[in-house]
Structures are given as C-alpha cells and as structure tokens.
Amino acid sequence: SKPNWAVSQNLSGGTPGNQNSQWSTIPDVGGPFLVTTHAASPTTIELRYDEAIDELLMADPTIYHIVPSIGISNVEFPDLNTIQLNLSESLQEGVVYQLLPFESFDCLGNPRISTDTFEFGLVLDATVGDILINEVLFNPATGGSRFLEVINTTGKFINLESLVIARLTSADQDLYPTGLNETLGPHEIVAFT
Numbered sequence: 562s563k564p565n566w567a568v569s570q571n572l573s574g575g576t577p578g579n580q581n582s583q584w585s586t587i588p589d590v591g592g593p594f595l596v597t598t599h600a601a602s603p604t605t606i607e608l609r610y611d612e613a614i615d616e617l618l619m620a621d622p623t624i625y626h627i628v629p630s631i632g633i634s635n636v637e638f639p640d641l642n643t644i645q646l647n648l649s650e651s652l653q654e655g656v657v658y659q660l661l662p663f664e665s666f667d668c669l670g671n672p673r674i675s676t677d678t679f680e681f682g683l684v685l686d687a688t689v690g691d692i693l694i695n696e697v698l699f700n701p702a703t704g705g706s707r708f709l710e711v712i713n714t715t716g717k718f719i720n721l722e723s724l725v726i727a728r729l730t731s732a733d734q735d736l737y738p739t740g741l742n743e744t745l746g747p748h749e750i751v752a753f754t
Contacts, residue, residue: 592673593665598681599744600658600718603651606681610665613641618666622646626661641668652683655716657747684744686723691715695750710752711745719745726753 569575593610601607606627622633625646632649639645652658660679666672696710709726713719721741728735745751 589667589669590671591667592671593667594673595665595675595677595679597743598660598679599742600652600681600684601645603683604648606646606648606660607639608644608646608660610642610644610667613668614638614644615666615668615670618670619644624663626663628659628661629656631658654683654685657682657716680746681744682718682746684718684720687719691717691719692724692745696752706754708752708754710750712750713745713748716747718747721745721751 569581589612593612593614595608596611597607597609599607599609616638619638620636622636625633625636627633631652634647634649637645637647658681660681662675662678664672664674691714692711693714694709695712696708698705698708701707711724721739721743724739726737726739728737739753
C-alpha cells in the first residue's frame with residue numbers, strides 16, 4: 562500500500578542488494594475511496610478510486626443506483642482504479658444525475674461504504690461566457706506560485722480538457738492546454754497553478 566513507500570534513509574540514496582532502509586509493512590485495512598464520478602461519454606460513467614478495486618465484487622450492475630433512474634447494461638474495468646458503467650440509454654443534456662451511496666471493495670476485499678451522493682451529467686465543452694476568471698495571483702511572494710482560479714457560471718458539466726490558458730502579448734502567444742480529463746460541475750471553482 563502507499564504508506565509502505567517512502568524516500569530512502571540511506572545516505573547513498575539507496576540500498577541495492579540489501580534490505581531497504583524503509584523496511585516496514587503497514588497493512589492495508591481500509592476500503593477504496595471514490596475520488597471522482599465522470600460521464601466519459603453519453604453512455605458511459607467512469608468511477609475513479611484512490612486504489613485498485615476488486616473486479617469480482619464490483620461487477621454487479623445492480624449495486625449502482627442513479628437518480629433520475631437510468632439503466633446500467635454492464636460494468637467494465639479500464640484499469641485497476643477505474644470502474645466504467647455502460648448505460649442502456651444516453652444521458653440527457655441539462656440533467657443533473659446523482660450516483661447514490663454504495664459499498665466498494667478494494668483488491669484485498671476491504672470494504673468502504675461511500676456516504677456521499679456524487680453528482681454528474683453529460684459533459685460539454687465550454688462556450689463563451691461559461692467560464693469566468695474568478696481570481697488571479699500573478700505576482701506571488703518569494704517561494705509562492707502564480708495561480709488562476711476560474712468558475713463555471715452555468716448549470717452544465719464542462720470538460721476541463723477543452724480549456725486553454727494563454728499568455729498573450731504583442732510579441733507572442735503562449736498557450737497552455739489544461740490537459741485535464743476532468744469535469745467542472747455547475748457553479749464549481751477550479752484553480753490552476
């Protein structure tokens with residue numbers, strides 16, 4: 562598990578051929594934490610976890626409940642930390658869906674009952690006026706970082722991958738695509754540093 566990984570305490574930077582300087586085992590006894598719920602397409606929802614999940618225990622479509630009700634035809638696992646729910650019908654634009662709490666299991670069988678209801682919807686690209694700059698820190702203190710904070714002013718779920726941050730001058734244009742395959746929900750805020 563992640564707590565068992567740490568920087569080497571050996572002055573040479575490592576211990577090749579010998580026992581690691583960080584030699585301990587902290588057992589994984591906690592279940593997986595659901596990090597994000599994301600409509601990857603009109604007919605698929607991706608659930609991303611903080612650790613590998615148990616494919617056998619999580620493959621039953623009847624454990625997932627969506628409001629307003631929408632059918633789940635089957636469950637797939639694109640990678641160790643992701644569940645893909647394939648829907649029997651398409652998500653509708655402008656509808657906010659909720660994934661109700663359910664029990665998740667990691668690859669060791671550790672359970673965790675989510676207590677949160679996750680909201681998601683059909684993901685759209687931003688149009689003019691959907692995203693506004695909320696705050697800018699362009700001249701941070703020594704050791705600090707510049708940041709740009711933006712807000713989704715709409716009721717839409719917006720694909721952050723469609724956004725580009727730019728520095729425009731009379732001499733040149735520096736473009737910085739966010740590169741984030743994540744969703745900014747209605748009236749949510751995100752900061753880039």
